[in-house]
Every structure is written in structure tokens, then in C-alpha cells.
Amino acid sequence: MSACEVSVIVPVHNNGNNLPNIFHDLENQTLTKFCVYFVDDASTDLSELLINQAVQDDNRFFYIHLAENMGQSHAREVGLRHVTTKFVTFLDADDRVNSKWLEKMYNSILSGADISIVGYDMFENHLGGKKIQGPTFSNRILRGQDEILDEWLHDTQFQGFLWNKMFRTRLLIESKNERTFNWLEDVAWINSFILQLKQVNIDSSIQYHYIQSRNSSMHRFLDPRDWIAFAILADQLQKISHNGSERIEILSLYRTIQIGLMYFSQIRLTDSSKVKMNKKIFIQTTRIFLKNGGRQLNLFSSSTKIFLWLMVKTRFVVIFSRIRVRLIKIRDFLES
Incomplete structure (x- = not known):
């Protein structure tokens, strides 16, 4: 050795x-x-x-x-x-x-x-x-x-x-x-x-x-033990945002939203009420991002921006996250 x-x-x-x-x-x-x-x-x-x-x-x-x-x-x-x-x-x-x-x-x-x-x-x-x-x-x-x-x-x-x-x-x-x-x-x-x-x-x-593989963690519903993941990641990214320029602050918000979109697309509709705190974190982060200049960086596509707006307005985060993923899969299939 x-x-x-x-x-x-x-x-x-x-x-x-x-x-x-x-x-x-x-x-x-x-x-x-x-x-x-x-x-x-x-x-x-x-x-x-x-x-x-x-x-x-x-x-x-x-x-x-x-x-x-x-x-x-x-x-x-x-x-x-x-x-x-x-x-x-x-x-x-x-x-x-x-x-x-x-x-x-x-x-x-x-x-x-x-x-x-x-x-x-x-x-x-x-x-x-x-x-x-x-x-x-x-x-x-x-x-x-x-x-x-x-x-x-x-x-x-x-x-x-x-x-x-x-x-x-x-x-x-x-x-x-x-x-x-x-x-x-x-x-x-x-x-x-x-x-x-x-x-x-x-x-x-x-x-x-x-x-x-089809059994990848990114292709399955989240286990209840993993529900805490988004809150921990969001907290880490918030702390990171305090250690850089204004651009880093906006990018930290962007990364939190990006992770949130993945996270909520893997939550069962029947479990939606069990991740209320995470939905609250996601909505607050998205509001701040849209208000504080995130739109100017063109980090999200136009369609994703529409979904983010709908999530903030309706609070139907899980439903719209899953619809968005379905549409992406249909688009990728049609383009393949």
C-alpha cells in the first residue's frame, strides 16, 4: 500500500x-x-x-x-x-x-x-x-x-x-x-x-x-428519508451566496431553483402536503430571484420562466414541476 x-x-x-x-x-x-x-x-x-x-x-x-x-x-x-x-x-x-x-x-x-x-x-x-x-x-x-x-x-x-x-x-x-x-x-x-x-x-x-440506468436516483420518486435534501442544499447555497459578488448571490438562487425543479418533479402528488416547508423555501427563493435581477441573466428558458411564475402564483409546485418534466421528455423524444 x-x-x-x-x-x-x-x-x-x-x-x-x-x-x-x-x-x-x-x-x-x-x-x-x-x-x-x-x-x-x-x-x-x-x-x-x-x-x-x-x-x-x-x-x-x-x-x-x-x-x-x-x-x-x-x-x-x-x-x-x-x-x-x-x-x-x-x-x-x-x-x-x-x-x-x-x-x-x-x-x-x-x-x-x-x-x-x-x-x-x-x-x-x-x-x-x-x-x-x-x-x-x-x-x-x-x-x-x-x-x-x-x-x-x-x-x-x-x-x-x-x-x-x-x-x-x-x-x-x-x-x-x-x-x-x-x-x-x-x-x-x-x-x-x-x-x-x-x-x-x-x-x-x-x-x-x-x-x-432506469433505476437511477434521478429516475425514481424520492424516498421519505431523502425529503430533507432540498432544505439542506438550499441552506448551503444561501450561505455560499454571502461569500461572493452580487452575481454569485443571483447564481446561488438560480442553483437552488434548479435543484428544486428536480426535487419536486420526483415527489409523489400524494406526498405534496408532506414537503410544505420545502415548497415554502422554493417559492421564496424564486420570488427573490425574479425580483432581484435573475431574469436579466437569461439562466432559464422562456418556458421554464412561465412554469416558475405559475408555481409562485398558484403554489402548485409539485404538479407544475412534474408537468414540466413530462413536456421536456416529449420534446426530447420528438427531437431524437
């Missing part, structure tokens, strides 16, 4: 079908001095057997077993406790990576960055499946709080997930992370230390392949 320069944390829950691909991708990394912690979140398939065999074959692989399924966020936290390297990254067990995934992030972060980012693409169900339109990446070095926050709040290249990023381990260990939910938990984690960042490097090369 002393030869490790980078740690990779891989949460696993019934990912036996893709684990051979994960082993292959990791074994073929051009950067070879790394350790991998497979955190088995109480899998009931062949994951344990497959990982233990891989551990026997590669001394850079380590197996951690959790007796109870607690979710990906908790599994990552457990994995982090074992990390002793200066740098750490994450890999989801249903995704794929290129051979230079680690090398690109490692070389980039060595230039003095707190976080290095590489590009990614998205596929439905498996690598080679239908390709999903994703962001366009460009090589950038973000320096200073306002520049970093501007990119983070815009949610374009510096986005709210861990797997296409390498971090200085101390940031994650020292951060206060709200790990009580499993919806946009990565955003909450990055929010908790975003103000400490001095430099973020972005490499435009596509190194990570995100495989989107």
Missing part, C-alpha cells in the same frame, strides 16, 4: 454484472500506483465473490464489507476512512473509465489544484448503448473564489458528482458533510468545502463513461 499515490473508492451494491468491466478498466490504467477500496454495501448477488477473487489477483485491490445496506453516500464515507493517500477519487460500479482516467486527473492536480476534473459522456444501460447528450468540456483553470463559484453554480463543467474528479483527500476528511440522504448527496458534500477551494483544473478529454 505504501506505493499508492491515489486512492479509488468504489461503492458496490449488486453490481456483479459490471464488476469484471470495472476490474479490467482499473487494471489497464496507465497510472499504476493506486489503491482501490471496493465497499460492498450488503450486496446479495455475486459481487462479494467477484471482488474477493479480484483482491487475490491484484494486491492494489481491497475489500470492505458492510452488513447493512446504507446507500452509496455512507459507503463512500466508510471507504474514505481507509484512505491514506494525498489524493482520492471515486468510481461508480456500474460505469466505465478509459485507461488514462487516473493519469489525466493526477497530472492535473499535481499542478497545484484542489480538484482536477476530466470530461465524461453518457450512455443508456451500457457502454455502446444510446448516447445521451451531455456537456461540452474545454480546458480551463479556475482560480479564485468568484471564478470557482461562478462555474460551480452554473453547473456546466464543474458539476455535482464525484466520479470525474480527483480531490485532495484532506478536503473531504475535514469537510462537514450532510450524509443523511442519498439524493444529490455529492452536491451537498462539495458545497461543504467549496469556499476552501483556491484552484480547480478542467481537462476536456473524455475519460469517464457514465451509464444511466
Whole structure:
């Protein structure tokens, strides 16, 4: 383990079908001095057997077993406790990576960055499946709080997930992370230390392949344990808004609304009355955004602005959020 320069944390829950691909991708990394912690979140398939065999074959692989399924966020936290390297990254067990995934992030972060980012693409169900339109990446070095926050709040290249990023381990260990939910938990984690960042490097090369499944947390109704997510994220973003320019304040409101639109579209109509406080936060935030110049930045499409106006006027936040998503899906289908 002393030869490790980078740690990779891989949460696993019934990912036996893709684990051979994960082993292959990791074994073929051009950067070879790394350790991998497979955190088995109480899998009931062949994951344990497959990982233990891989551990026997590669001394850079380590197996951690959790007796109870607690979710990906908790599994990552457990994995982090074992990390002793200066740098750490994450890999989801249903995704794929290129051979230079680690090398690109490692070389980039060595230039003095707190976080290095590489590009990614998205596929439905498996690598080679239908390709999903994703962001366009460009090589950038973000320096200073306002520049970093501007990119983070815009949610374009510096986005709210861990797997296409390498971090200085101390940031994650020292951060206060709200790990009580499993919806946009990565955003909450990055929010908790975003103000400490001095430099973020972005490499435009596509190194990570995100495989989107129908069981993704972004394609299901929220579990009651996740209802608290929006309030926590909104509170974090409000605190961030106090640490930048007027533009950062408006962008913090924008990001809160953007998250809210996703959140309420995943709430059942029958549960609408159970998230009243979150609806109140969302409506107040939207009013402030529209009143304080948010419209001038053209951050939302014309159709979304109409939906926001309807939500503020009627307070039917869940209904209109879900109608909006349905219309977007119809539009995407017609354009495909």
C-alpha cells in the first residue's frame, strides 16, 4: 500500500454484472500506483465473490464489507476512512473509465489544484448503448473564489458528482458533510468545502463513461428519508451566496431553483402536503430571484420562466414541476 499515490473508492451494491468491466478498466490504467477500496454495501448477488477473487489477483485491490445496506453516500464515507493517500477519487460500479482516467486527473492536480476534473459522456444501460447528450468540456483553470463559484453554480463543467474528479483527500476528511440522504448527496458534500477551494483544473478529454440506468436516483420518486435534501442544499447555497459578488448571490438562487425543479418533479402528488416547508423555501427563493435581477441573466428558458411564475402564483409546485418534466421528455423524444 505504501506505493499508492491515489486512492479509488468504489461503492458496490449488486453490481456483479459490471464488476469484471470495472476490474479490467482499473487494471489497464496507465497510472499504476493506486489503491482501490471496493465497499460492498450488503450486496446479495455475486459481487462479494467477484471482488474477493479480484483482491487475490491484484494486491492494489481491497475489500470492505458492510452488513447493512446504507446507500452509496455512507459507503463512500466508510471507504474514505481507509484512505491514506494525498489524493482520492471515486468510481461508480456500474460505469466505465478509459485507461488514462487516473493519469489525466493526477497530472492535473499535481499542478497545484484542489480538484482536477476530466470530461465524461453518457450512455443508456451500457457502454455502446444510446448516447445521451451531455456537456461540452474545454480546458480551463479556475482560480479564485468568484471564478470557482461562478462555474460551480452554473453547473456546466464543474458539476455535482464525484466520479470525474480527483480531490485532495484532506478536503473531504475535514469537510462537514450532510450524509443523511442519498439524493444529490455529492452536491451537498462539495458545497461543504467549496469556499476552501483556491484552484480547480478542467481537462476536456473524455475519460469517464457514465451509464444511466432506469433505476437511477434521478429516475425514481424520492424516498421519505431523502425529503430533507432540498432544505439542506438550499441552506448551503444561501450561505455560499454571502461569500461572493452580487452575481454569485443571483447564481446561488438560480442553483437552488434548479435543484428544486428536480426535487419536486420526483415527489409523489400524494406526498405534496408532506414537503410544505420545502415548497415554502422554493417559492421564496424564486420570488427573490425574479425580483432581484435573475431574469436579466437569461439562466432559464422562456418556458421554464412561465412554469416558475405559475408555481409562485398558484403554489402548485409539485404538479407544475412534474408537468414540466413530462413536456421536456416529449420534446426530447420528438427531437431524437
